Amino acid sequence: xxxxxxxxxxxxxxxxxxxxxxxxxxxxxxxxxxxxxxxxxxxxxxxxxxxxxxxxxxxxxxxxxxxxxxxxxxxxxxxxxxxxxxxxxxxxxxxxxxxxxxxxxxxxxxxxxxxxxxxxxxxxxxxxxxxxxxxxxxxxxxxxxxxxxxxxxxxxxxxxxxxxxxxxxxxxxxxxxxxxxxxxxxxxxxxxxxxxxxxxxxxxxxxxxxxxxxxxxxxxxxxxxxxxxx
Amino acid sequence: xxxxxxxxxxxxxxxxxxxxxxxxxxxxxxxxxxxxxxxxxxxxxxxxxxxxxxxxxxxxxxxxxxxxxxxxxxxxxxxxxxxxxxxxxxxxxxxxxxxxxxxxxxxxxxxxxxxxxxxxxxxxxxxxxxxxxxxxxxxxxxxxxxxxxxxxxxxxxxxxxxxxxxxxxxxxxxxxxxxxxxxxxxxxxxxxxxxxxxxxxxxxxxxxxxxxxxxxxxxxxxxxx
Numbered sequence: 001x002x003x004x005x006x007x008x009x010x011x012x013x014x015x016x017x018x019x020x021x022x023x024x025x026x027x028x029x030x031x032x033x034x035x036x037x038x039x040x041x042x043x044x045x046x047x048x049x050x051x052x053x054x055x056x057x058x059x060x061x062x063x064x065x066x067x068x069x070x071x072x073x074x075x076x077x078x079x080x081x082x083x084x085x086x087x088x089x090x091x092x093x094x095x096x097x098x099x100x101x102x103x104x105x106x107x108x109x110x111x112x113x114x115x116x117x118x119x120x121x122x123x124x125x126x127x128x129x130x131x132x133x134x135x136x137x138x139x140x141x142x143x144x145x146x147x148x149x150x151x152x153x154x155x156x157x158x159x160x161x162x163x164x165x166x167x168x169x170x171x172x173x174x175x176x177x178x179x180x181x182x183x184x185x186x187x188x189x190x191x192x193x194x195x196x197x198x199x200x201x202x203x204x205x206x207x208x209x210x211x212x213x214x215x216x217x218x219x220x221x222x223x224x225x226x227x228x229x230x
Numbered sequence: 231x232x233x234x235x236x237x238x239x240x241x242x243x244x245x246x247x248x249x250x251x252x253x254x255x256x257x258x259x260x261x262x263x264x265x266x267x268x269x270x271x272x273x274x275x276x277x278x279x280x281x282x283x284x285x286x287x288x289x290x291x292x293x294x295x296x297x298x299x300x301x302x303x304x305x306x307x308x309x310x311x312x313x314x315x316x317x318x319x320x321x322x323x324x325x326x327x328x329x330x331x332x333x334x335x336x337x338x339x340x341x342x343x344x345x346x347x348x349x350x351x352x353x354x355x356x357x358x359x360x361x362x363x364x365x366x367x368x369x370x371x372x373x374x375x376x377x378x379x380x381x382x383x384x385x386x387x388x389x390x391x392x393x394x395x396x397x398x399x400x401x402x403x404x405x406x407x408x409x410x411x412x413x414x415x416x417x418x419x420x421x422x423x424x425x426x427x428x429x430x431x432x433x434x435x436x437x438x439x440x441x442x443x444x445x446x447x448x449x450x451x452x453x454x455x
Binding site for chain 2: 067077127132133135136139140143144145146147148151152154155156157160162163166167169
């Protein structure tokens with residue numbers, strides 16, 4: 001399988017892979033060090049607040065992965081190179097994983113703050129819808145029409161990605177009383193400088209991890225298709 | 231325009247001869263309405279509570295019935311490569327999509343009318359006083375629903391799961407429309423006049439515009455190999 005020009009040079013591809021792996025590893029270790037050894041316990045919630053660093057980072061990584069699905073789908077329709085379809089598949093799967101992590105970490109945090117695992121709170125519902133859309137996308141890939149699945153997944157990816165800002169907007173419409181999800185950054189809740197630093201580092205680490213996972217999944221899919229064509 | 235008229239004529243002819251989407255939609259709506267009403271009836275709820283939950287039952291029953299019925303909308307285009315013949319005849323995919331959208335909008339409207347009638351009669355909820363507002367909200371929800379469904383039906387047709395894949399793809403995308411429709415219809419059932427400046431109306435219109443625009447542009451890629 002031929003890669004697009006910017007990835008077709010084996011030397012630069014190798015450099016890209018080593019660079020991405022190294023950065024992911026370093027930022028991951030630094031983020032873990034910051035979250036577990038540097039950041040002090042939050043006054044009211046105690047150690048459980050540390051889940052916030054993973055929760056927010058994973059949410060941002062989910063958006064990044066969905067953005068990749070969207071652009072890969074657009075590129076697929078513009079030049080029909082199989083690479084874009086593979087990238088879109090990989091990004092959709094990784095987005096589903098990160099979205100699930102966001103839901104699970106939120107549910108772990110929930111009992112300590114709200115005394116319940118899940119509330120019908122607009123932000124939580126919007127992420128639940130996002131999870132279901134991503135699940136539908138992965139199921140479409142698995143069960144879809146074999147001859148047209150690339151086009152179908154790209155079309156569904158665009159439809160899903162367009163849907164997401166609208167879902168987020170619809171959340172804002174709901175009355176403030178219904179919105180229990182903390183707005184930590186908007187409300188300037190991170191007063192201690194190490195909180196901000198840990199959040200930024202963990203966000204960067206998780207975004208890099210998402211890119212790394214998408215790339216690994218892309219390579220696996222490329223090898224699998226190569227094997228099928230032999 | 232001539233081609234569009236011919237396509238509309240063809241789609242209406244198929245629908246009126248075969249009556250698949252219409253009949254399945256109306257039959258499912260009647261069944262769902264009866265089941266929901268029987269469930270509520272056996273719970274001995276007060277009339278006020280029934281009126282409060284009426285919009286929820288209405289939209290849940292509609293989404294279920296309509297997503298099953300609309301799966302049949304491309305049945306005859308996919309048989310013996312009729313769709314390829316249609317494309318070769320010079321009809322643009324955009325026009326095929328718009329024609330299907332209009333015909334399915336009509337069929338789903340009939341299913342919704344049947345559902346509202348049976349549920350309001352069985353649950354004794356008066357809808358005549360709020361009918362104009364309910365029709366407007368229903369139309370806004372229906373446009374978005376049919377716009378996405380017509381795009382997704384061809385995806386599910388060739389899949390291993392056949393029409394079972396359609397609700398899996400369709401319902402998550404329908405959630406914001408369902409939610410907005412529910413908020414607006416709950417308000418009118420509580421006696422609040424429909425506020426056209428409400429963000430929910432803007433949201434419904436926004437979704438309709440986006441879904442129709444995306445559907446018109448992507449339909450070609452969905453049906454071609």
